[in-house]
Amino acid sequence: MTLADPPRLPVLVRLLPAGSYAGRSRMLLLRSATAARRTWLVILSGFAEPVFYLIAMGAGLGSLVGSLPGPDGVPISYAAFIAPGLLAASAMNGAVFDSTFNVFFKLRHSKLYDAMLATPLGPVDIALGEIGWALLRGGLYASGFLTVMAVAGLLTSPWALLALPAALLVAFAFAAVGMAATSFMRSWQDFDLVTLAVLPMFLFATTFFPLSVYPRWLQLVVECLPLFHAVELMRGLTTGVVHLGLLGHLAYFVVMALIGLAVAGRRLGALLLR
Amino acid sequence: MADGPVQARGLRKRFGEFEAVRGIDVDVAQGEVFGFLGPNGAGKSSTMRMIACVSPRSDGTLQVLGLDPDLQGPRIRARIGVVPQQDNLDNELTVRENLEIYGRYFGLSRRHVKARAAELLEFAQLTERADDAVEPLSGGMKRRLTIARSLVNDPELLLLDEPTTGLDPQARHLLWERLYQLKRRGVTQIITTHYMDEAEQLCDRLVVMDGGLIVAEGTPAELIRRWAGREVVELRFLPERRPSVAELEPHVDRVEELPDRVLLYTSDGEAAQSAVHRAGLRPESALVRRSTLEDVFLRLTGRTLVD
Numbered sequence: 001m002t003l004a005d006p007p008r009l010p011v012l013v014r015l016l017p018a019g020s021y022a023g024r025s026r027m028l029l030l031r032s033a034t035a036a037r038r039t040w041l042v043i044l045s046g047f048a049e050p051v052f053y054l055i056a057m058g059a060g061l062g063s064l065v066g067s068l069p070g071p072d073g074v075p076i077s078y079a080a081f082i083a084p085g086l087l088a089a090s091a092m093n094g095a096v097f098d099s100t101f102n103v104f105f106k107l108r109h110s111k112l113y114d115a116m117l118a119t120p121l122g123p124v125d126i127a128l129g130e131i132g133w134a135l136l137r138g139g140l141y142a143s144g145f146l147t148v149m150a151v152a153g154l155l156t157s158p159w160a161l162l163a164l165p166a167a168l169l170v171a172f173a174f175a176a177v178g179m180a181a182t183s184f185m186r187s188w189q190d191f192d193l194v195t196l197a198v199l200p201m202f203l204f205a206t207t208f209f210p211l212s213v214y215p216r217w218l219q220l221v222v223e224c225l226p227l228f229h230a231v232e233l234m235r236g237l238t239t240g241v242v243h244l245g246l247l248g249h250l251a252y253f254v255v256m257a258l259i260g261l262a263v264a265g266r267r268l269g270a271l272l273l274r
Numbered sequence: 275m276a277d278g279p280v281q282a283r284g285l286r287k288r289f290g291e292f293e294a295v296r297g298i299d300v301d302v303a304q305g306e307v308f309g310f311l312g313p314n315g316a317g318k319s320s321t322m323r324m325i326a327c328v329s330p331r332s333d334g335t336l337q338v339l340g341l342d343p344d345l346q347g348p349r350i351r352a353r354i355g356v357v358p359q360q361d362n363l364d365n366e367l368t369v370r371e372n373l374e375i376y377g378r379y380f381g382l383s384r385r386h387v388k389a390r391a392a393e394l395l396e397f398a399q400l401t402e403r404a405d406d407a408v409e410p411l412s413g414g415m416k417r418r419l420t421i422a423r424s425l426v427n428d429p430e431l432l433l434l435d436e437p438t439t440g441l442d443p444q445a446r447h448l449l450w451e452r453l454y455q456l457k458r459r460g461v462t463q464i465i466t467t468h469y470m471d472e473a474e475q476l477c478d479r480l481v482v483m484d485g486g487l488i489v490a491e492g493t494p495a496e497l498i499r500r501w502a503g504r505e506v507v508e509l510r511f512l513p514e515r516r517p518s519v520a521e522l523e524p525h526v527d528r529v530e531e532l533p534d535r536v537l538l539y540t541s542d543g544e545a546a547q548s549a550v551h552r553a554g555l556r557p558e559s560a561l562v563r564r565s566t567l568e569d570v571f572l573r574l575t576g577r578t579l580v581d
Binding site: 019022024027030031034035038039110111112114115116117118119120121122272273274 | 289323326327328329330346347348349351352356358360362363364365366367371375376378379380381424427
């Protein structure tokens, strides 16, 4: 019987507490994919939500609104305005749902992570594996929605191809922070706070109307929200208004992902390895 | 015993102010079945978690399979199997997938875990349920699956935390038989249990823990001889006729009062029973039996196991 030695790890990983990473987080992806084979209908339903919004708001409400100024001031149809917003929001919603409700259940109720830690896996394997799965799922939804956008003629620039990797980064950052937040939650009641954070962002972070409708002080508040940066990023890419400022939005999510991951890995270790 | 699979000296575990394990020495020998007995809160599970490398020790030294859990946790965990107190099977996977995916966590190849899972399903008598969901399985089946899962990496050391709690007698006997098979294959086992009959059946050697300390150590027979004597007379009195300990003590070696009974420890149960009768005491019922580990336990921890 041969037990593979843990693979050689990169320098950054060796800085983590001893034994917290075995380099096998892909086995968690394998686990999630195996489990998902029986719940594909639930997973598929994630496609539907942003499409419904697009139809209801874009086609329905859009017929009353007409057009809105795009990122460079040139008017675009209301549907083309909200579609990138919905893309960003669905990346956020999918990632947050997976990394909060699902992770909390496995952490506190099914004790799944305890079972995993009885193997050579460490808390960082778990954090990366679970976030990776949220990401894969988010990527699937984003490509589905982008396809719908393409078919509906809402993609006007080849830059739109980059909206997919951008959506993945956004999902990663939200999943990492969601998981970190979950590690502090004590009961299901605490999840009302998640809704309290996510729903207003969805409604007000320029998904459905431009920033210019707010007074200046409120604009500053909205500009701090992560979903605002996601929407700006997507809207720039899908309408082809690409400028250096988009890199700033990207940087926002890189930092958010790294902080989330560091906190989640550390907290999971503290919770599970007592 | 110097290079046994588990060696602890002055092992301690603190949770804030509370000290769950207060300095214990443990030596487990290769191939033996070693038991931790003790009431709830005695520190058994904390000790098991430290040995399983999922709980850093607060003080003392600990070697598992010759390695230090603080430094080599994953390497040790690759070579041990763990059966936790509560089943934590993956309810989103089938019975077979539970074994295969778990094997993959150990870095075993797809081909290897496939073959191993088939063997283990056979061992756990679950082959017919292989492709079923886990949830509808009976308690005994889930427990067998958990044990099968713990064997997926062919462990040298198996840790079982209360393996048969909550199972019906048939399921327990089947599990004991499986554990005995493992012992014959040379797998070292460490078991915590609440059940004295289980400890007598399974353990070559055991320690009794109470309040975070080891209060006795030995084979089941040694412990019984040393702490309980040969025979016990169990007497049940009507509450108003119940004699004081002082009235009973002259006739036997030792008296233990329980809420519902009085236990008399003696080398000759029949003689003690007659002596009690001659003294004019009239119990409702009297039973002479051999001493068991339960009696050892009562004496050492001052309480019954089911608390």
